[in-house]
Amino acid sequence: SYVLTQPPSVSVAPGQTARVTCGGNNIGSKSVHWYQQRPGQAPVLVVYDDSGRPSGIPERFSGSNSGNTATLTISRVEAGDEADYYCQVWDSSTEHVLFGGGTKLTVL
Amino acid sequence: QVQLVESGGGVVHPGRSLRLSCAASRFAFKSFDMDWVRQAPGKGLEWVSFISYDGTNKYYADSVKGRFTISRDNSKNTLSLQMDSLGPEDTAVYYCARMSGGAIHFYMDVWGKGTTVTVSS
Numbered sequence: 001s002y003v004l005t006q007p008p009s010v011s012v013a014p015g016q017t018a019r020v021t022c023g024g025n026n027i028g029s030k031s032v033h034w035y036q037q038r039p040g041q042a043p044v045l046v047v048y049d050d051s052g053r054p055s056g057i058p059e060r061f062s063g064s065n066s067g068n069t070a071t072l073t074i075s076r077v078e079a080g081d082e083a084d085y086y087c088q089v090w091d092s093s094t095e096h097v098l099f100g101g102g103t104k105l106t107v108l
Numbered sequence: 109q110v111q112l113v114e115s116g117g118g119v120v121h122p123g124r125s126l127r128l129s130c131a132a133s134r135f136a137f138k139s140f141d142m143d144w145v146r147q148a149p150g151k152g153l154e155w156v157s158f159i160s161y162d163g164t165n166k167y168y169a170d171s172v173k174g175r176f177t178i179s180r181d182n183s184k185n186t187l188s189l190q191m192d193s194l195g196p197e198d199t200a201v202y203y204c205a206r207m208s209g210g211a212i213h214f215y216m217d218v219w220g221k222g223t224t225v226t227v228s229s
Binding site: 030031033035037041042043044045048049054084086088090092095096097098099100101102 | 143145152153154155158167169203208209211212213214215216217219220221222
């Protein structure tokens, strides 16, 4: 079955750029979506279809997807960006939604 | 604004059943596919089930197939999840979510705040 692999944690200083990766076999052929989940809150969609940004999401959030890796990039990181981030795809072969294991972003 | 509100969570003994509901408001519920997603304490997100806008297509995670049943009532703007034969591994916060994108692009653009299910003797 298809597996999405994320690093457990990423740390970045305020004002710097954070990159959260999501690995999968030929993931570049799929549409990848990203969610932010702050502690005690429901997830929020921050990027859809690899690089689309929902209304209300800052331009600091962007995404890319190629080959075997999709990447969520957060520019000019702020303390409020500290959260868990999950990638997600739709596996059409099994008709299942798949989530990555999640990455905890720590703002130093 | 667009809203999803889950209810029905609680504490239940192993082997028993529970029914969750999700009330949708301020959008055309009957036009959207819907999902249930859960999150065990301290763990990541786990997809549970999907139902198409008209209820004709239903998909389940292997971990719940045969025990959980998803349904919807478009006349009442309500999504439901019937959970039978519950075990401790089903303890989690359960979220309902609106699906957008379609086909291979499915993503969840609206989430409820979740309802907590605890399975314990």
